[in-house]
Amino acid sequence: MTIRSDLFTYLQDFLLRRSGLVLSDDKAYLIRSRVQVLLRKFDIADINTLVMRIKRQETGDVAKALIDEMTTNETLFFRDSYPFKALTDIIFPALNDANGMHAPVKIWSAASSRGQEPYSIAMMAAEALPNAGQRVKILATDLSEQAVAYGKSGIYSQMEVKRGLSEKQLARFFSKQGETWQVRQDLKRMLTFQTANLVEDTVVTRARSYGPFDIVFCRNVLIYFSPEERKNVIDRLAKTMKPHAYLLTGAADRVIGHVSKWESTMFQGKRIWQLQ
Numbered sequence: 001m002t003i004r005s006d007l008f009t010y011l012q013d014f015l016l017r018r019s020g021l022v023l024s025d026d027k028a029y030l031i032r033s034r035v036q037v038l039l040r041k042f043d044i045a046d047i048n049t050l051v052m053r054i055k056r057q058e059t060g061d062v063a064k065a066l067i068d069e070m071t072t073n074e075t076l077f078f079r080d081s082y083p084f085k086a087l088t089d090i091i092f093p094a095l096n097d098a099n100g101m102h103a104p105v106k107i108w109s110a111a112s113s114r115g116q117e118p119y120s121i122a123m124m125a126a127e128a129l130p131n132a133g134q135r136v137k138i139l140a141t142d143l144s145e146q147a148v149a150y151g152k153s154g155i156y157s158q159m160e161v162k163r164g165l166s167e168k169q170l171a172r173f174f175s176k177q178g179e180t181w182q183v184r185q186d187l188k189r190m191l192t193f194q195t196a197n198l199v200e201d202t203v204v205t206r207a208r209s210y211g212p213f214d215i216v217f218c219r220n221v222l223i224y225f226s227p228e229e230r231k232n233v234i235d236r237l238a239k240t241m242k243p244h245a246y247l248l249t250g251a252a253d254r255v256i257g258h259v260s261k262w263e264s265t266m267f268q269g270k271r272i273w274q275l276q
């Protein structure tokens with residue numbers, strides 16, 4: 001069944017307002033394929049009925065589930081490797097030089113998906129900083145309640161731990177429980193998981209209460225937003241960061257804010273951003 005054009009227009013507006021996701025006119029097929037699972041889950045007859053239900057209850061379960069389906073949670077441990085290598089090779093040493101070996105290090109993973117990214121950061125900190133357990137605090141946030149709950153549980157399948165973790169890291173930071181792997185408590189203690197929406201201004205106050213941050217990871221999420229919204233998000237991140245704090249984005253993302261100013265350093269052929 002095809003989606004009614006007025007309902008598609010409404011959905012474009014809804015997704016933009018609620019998650020910053022830009023759904024272009026040629027993406028009606030994406031909606032059709034992604035909602036199939038929701039029609040079954042909520043026992044709804046067709047796509048138009050589903051959209052009308054979202055329209056009646058924009059903060060209801062169906063609305064949240066649609067946002068989850070549309071914003072893909074694809075992630076893995078140590079994705080792209082260079083941001084994590086940058087932590088140990090340049091960022092942690094620079095913070096130690098500037099603030100001393102005992103100063104707290106505050107990090108925000110701003111689209112943490114199912115937790116692999118913030119746990120990878122925690123593993124690098126544990127490997128590189130002798131007193132990481134006391135010094136390092138990581139805030140992990142995502143729009144998706146489901147993804148946040150998953151990360152908070154710290155339980156990963158065999159398939160997930162095979163994507164990115166070395167045998168050594170698995171043995172050191174995880175314990176096996178039946179068919180699954182559980183993140184060890186000493187690593188978990190560094191992290192706080194919360195839901196947060198990067199397109200809402202309130203995200204700044206919420207994140208700031210855990211900051212200000214020395215390092216922010218905002219990777220593979222800016223691509224969903226319009227250029228205008230991307231700049232707003234960058235400015236929001238900047239408001240939670242210390243002067244000269246580091247920002248790691250997706251490899252292709254250019255970092256430009258409306259207000260905030262950035263400079264960049266090249267590391268392994270990729271840009272690492274620093275707030276001016």
Ligand SMILES: C[S@@+](CC[C@H](N)C(=O)[O-])C[C@H]1O[C@@H](n2cnc3c(N)ncnc32)[C@H](O)[C@@H]1O
Pocket residue numbers: 018019020071072073074075076079110111112113114117141142143144147196197198199218219220221224
């Ligand atoms: C592809 S994953 C990236 C995860 C991780 N940063 C990485 O690079 O592997 C994108 C994540 O962005 C989240 N997301 C999408 N829109 C968002 C928003 N407006 N605010 C916060 N998170 C959002 C999605 O829920 C999803 O978990």
